[in-house]
Amino acid sequence: xxxxxxxxxxxxxxxxxxxxxxxxxxxxxxxxxxxxxxxxxxxxxxxxxxxxxxxxxxxxxxxxxxxxxxxxxxxxxxxxxxxxxxxxxxxxxxxxxxxxxxxxxxxxxxxxxxxxxxxxxxxxxxxxxxxxxxxxxxxxxxxxxxxxxxxxxxxxxxxxxxxxxxxxxxxxxxxxxxxxxxxxxxxxxxxxxxxxxxxxxxxxxxxxxxxxxxxxxxxxxxxxxxxxxxxxxxxxxxxxxxxxxxxxxxxxxxxxxxxxxxxxxxxxxxxxxxxxxxxxxxxxxxxxxxxxxxxxxxxxxxxxxxxxxxxxxxxxxxxxxxxxxxxxxxxxxxxxxxxxxxxxxxxxxxxx
Amino acid sequence: xxxxxxxxxxxxxxxxxxxxxxxxxxxxxxxxxxxxxxxxxxxxxxxxxxxxxxxxxxxxxxxxxxxxxxxxxxxxxxxxxxxxxxxxxxxxxxxxxxxxxxxxxxxxxxxxxxxxxxxxxxxxxxxxxxxxxxxxxxxxxxxxxxxxxxxxxxxxxxxxx
Numbered sequence: 001x002x003x004x005x006x007x008x009x010x011x012x013x014x015x016x017x018x019x020x021x022x023x024x025x026x027x028x029x030x031x032x033x034x035x036x037x038x039x040x041x042x043x044x045x046x047x048x049x050x051x052x053x054x055x056x057x058x059x060x061x062x063x064x065x066x067x068x069x070x071x072x073x074x075x076x077x078x079x080x081x082x083x084x085x086x087x088x089x090x091x092x093x094x095x096x097x098x099x100x101x102x103x104x105x106x107x108x109x110x111x112x113x114x115x116x117x118x119x120x121x122x123x124x125x126x127x128x129x130x131x132x133x134x135x136x137x138x139x140x141x142x143x144x145x146x147x148x149x150x151x152x153x154x155x156x157x158x159x160x161x162x163x164x165x166x167x168x169x170x171x172x173x174x175x176x177x178x179x180x181x182x183x184x185x186x187x188x189x190x191x192x193x194x195x196x197x198x199x200x201x202x203x204x205x206x207x208x209x210x211x212x213x214x215x216x217x218x219x220x221x222x223x224x225x226x227x228x229x230x231x232x233x234x235x236x237x238x239x240x241x242x243x244x245x246x247x248x249x250x251x252x253x254x255x256x257x258x259x260x261x262x263x264x265x266x267x268x269x270x271x272x273x274x275x276x277x278x279x280x281x282x283x284x285x286x287x288x289x290x291x292x293x294x295x296x297x298x299x300x301x302x303x304x305x306x307x308x309x310x311x312x313x314x315x316x317x318x319x320x321x322x323x324x325x326x327x328x329x330x331x332x333x334x335x336x337x338x339x340x341x342x343x344x345x346x347x348x349x350x351x352x
Numbered sequence: 353x354x355x356x357x358x359x360x361x362x363x364x365x366x367x368x369x370x371x372x373x374x375x376x377x378x379x380x381x382x383x384x385x386x387x388x389x390x391x392x393x394x395x396x397x398x399x400x401x402x403x404x405x406x407x408x409x410x411x412x413x414x415x416x417x418x419x420x421x422x423x424x425x426x427x428x429x430x431x432x433x434x435x436x437x438x439x440x441x442x443x444x445x446x447x448x449x450x451x452x453x454x455x456x457x458x459x460x461x462x463x464x465x466x467x468x469x470x471x472x473x474x475x476x477x478x479x480x481x482x483x484x485x486x487x488x489x490x491x492x493x494x495x496x497x498x499x500x501x502x503x504x505x506x507x508x509x510x511x512x513x
Contacts, residue, residue, distance in 0.1 A: 037382050041392040318382040319375070 154241025171339025172216025
């Protein structure tokens with residue numbers, strides 16, 4: 001086996017392993033964060049190996065064990081094949097898309113130049129859009145296969161919502177692609193390494209295209225089916241929407257997919273608008289290719305992603321759910337025109 | 353109550369339609385709660401401070417000679433609205449000075465008991481009291497019936513109100 005192949009396999013294993021390891025703790029962070037925002041305590045009964053009981057460190061494990069041992073019911077009249085396929089279809093794209101995100105600068109490992117990125121696709125952003133659209137199938141099929149009117153409503157809602165906001169999401173990306181002149185996430189991050197206000201490594205697209213950032217951020221929330229856009233699963237109206245009939249680990253897969261997608265979208269927001277692995281105040285050219293530089297840049301990337309995840313949680317427990325017509329109004333009459341204006345400005349700047 | 357109409361300016365309506373100022377106000381509220389004192393009491397680890405007059409586990413008091421104070425008059429059992437008290441009266445064993453009868457059997461079914469405190473008020477000799485010890489959580493129904501020895505033993509003698 002060649003060195004490159006081993007490195008590629010290791011990178012893929014690391015990415016999938018990292019996401020699957022972070023997801024359970026994200027559910028814990030969600031519950032703890034929610035509790036703290038509501039002056040409560042949150043999970044405090046289960047520790048891990050005797051430590052962290054106060055923080056419920058063992059709660060994700062306990063939840064996982066519970067989900068695995070729960071009865072896995074399939075409703076009468078359900079399409080069993082599609083019913084099983086749906087959660088897989090939601091989870092797989094979320095895991096597969098992360099390989100195009102650059103996690104840090106290039107490093108020298110055993111005499112080889114190694115990129116801290118799963119795969120350097122020059123159409124990485126298109127890869128994300130193509131696979132991201134896949135999760136719509138999962139939600140719609142899950143709703144359809146359940147043989148339940150509430151699930152079907154959830155599936156239909158998710159289809160309408162995700163397709164509407166995919167446009168805004170795309171427009172948010174187009175602005176960045178125009179000014180960078182590339183669809184490769186690697187190039188997009190590299191273009192954000194310049195200096196702004198005299199600070200090197202701060203030429204983030206957030207500061208050059210704030211409107212585009214806003215459009216992309218809101219569209220990301222909608223793509224993720226999270227509050228304030230969680231209409232597909234709206235509990236008070238739809239009893240849980242597309243996953244009403246799911247139980248046990250199938251339901252667990254839906255939850256894992258939602259959290260994995262949250263990580264993925266945070267990573268993409270960081271890549272496109274928050275400077276990727278660029279450390280503010282450090283000129284990327286001066287970093288070199290040592291392993292320490294790789295560690296520092298990857299740490300910076302992880303910090304930005306973690307901050308965004310905290311923001312996701314804060315938003316979820318702060319804002320009420322949109323009404324469906326308001327959602328569509330915001331998407332079609334608000335975000336899409338704003339995104340178009342941003343694209344126009346970006347195009348003018350790019351040509352000029 | 354008069355209805356007060358407020359006139360919002362064009363600019364204010366524009367800000368409203370933008371959502372953003374309202375969103376920031378919302379985030380400020382929720383973030384401020386992040387640093388507030390929590391309301392939850394972490395029960396087994398943190399004991400509650402009980403209000404004065406809290407009626408908890410029963411206790412049978414002893415007299416100066418370390419004998420059960422109860423004279424087996426049945427007044428508490430009669431007063432009990434839940435019929436939770438079972439008493440069997442017997443003549444005192446020899447050597448109990450100045451005493452006539454005592455309860456050879458005194459059982460309280462704490463599953464029936466509603467902790468109203470009527471027994472305590474009915475008792476002419478202050479033998480039965482309700483302490484502020486929190487009632488136990490047990491696993492079997494039978495364990496909830498507390499006999500005379502148990503009522504004397506715990507909560508400990510120091511636990512008087």
